[in-house]
Amino acid sequence: MMSPWLEIIDPLWRDFDRLKQEIERVYEFGSPVGNIRGVVKGAFPPVNVGETTDSVMVYFFVPGIEPSKIDLTLERNQLTIAGERDTLPDAGEGATPNGYYRRERFCGKFRRVISLPESVDPGKVEARYTNGILVLTIGKKEDEKSRKIEVSVS
Template sequence: MYSSMLRVPSEVLAQFDGLQRQVEQLLGLRGATSIRGSRNGFPAINMGSTPDAIEVYAFVPGVDATSLEVTVDKGLLSIAGERASVVPAEGTTNVYARERYAGKFKRVIALPEDADPAQVQAQYRDGVLRITVNKRESSKPRRIDVQ
């Protein structure tokens, strides 16, 4: 008796999905046309840890290294910059799709507590920004001699 009350027709779920897509599009959450509005954030990052450091790889193809700004403040790592548009001027080409975003961007990443903000290095090569944040010496495991 109760199982029949819990069944929802599939067309109702499809209508809810369509309504959700429409609301997201109206609010600018879907099909964003700028880097700031992208769902997953730009730049895409890989982040990992070694015994000595935290390593962040930010994938920023087409960005000039001089436009990149990396800062660390209060445990937050910020990556900011600007990627120029490669789309030709209006009127010369009909653009049907624009999936590569252009414009200013900023990505903020929370660092672990053992990160040392005084020891940060950043290197840019072939569209990949590698940021190494050394760990504090006090957070590293150390051997204690028993007497």
């Protein structure tokens, strides 16, 4: 099944984008040009934002973190996620940082700020953590919800 997230990514560039991402990961380069608030592709945690008629949905991909160790704040339409992930215990008891062959998973403190559409209502937020994905449902302000307009026949 085609993922709706792909519709906003031009198919022609998808393969190049993937290649770029893989090269960036190998050399641990971030993009040299980024948003001043830190929204750089490849930052942790990755995020998807979508919307329905009456809410904005935010998906943070934060596997292996205790939900209580994630700090979320929403100030007007600025959403901040901060926290820490330690991947060392995943390698087993008594693991040391120099016993790795590969260490690609994010380890350490993170903080990301994303701008949401202006229509979000900071008073109507709900957060749920399921299988490593943190799902935020943020209601839209009443007067900014899209409405279906009925056309009456005269």
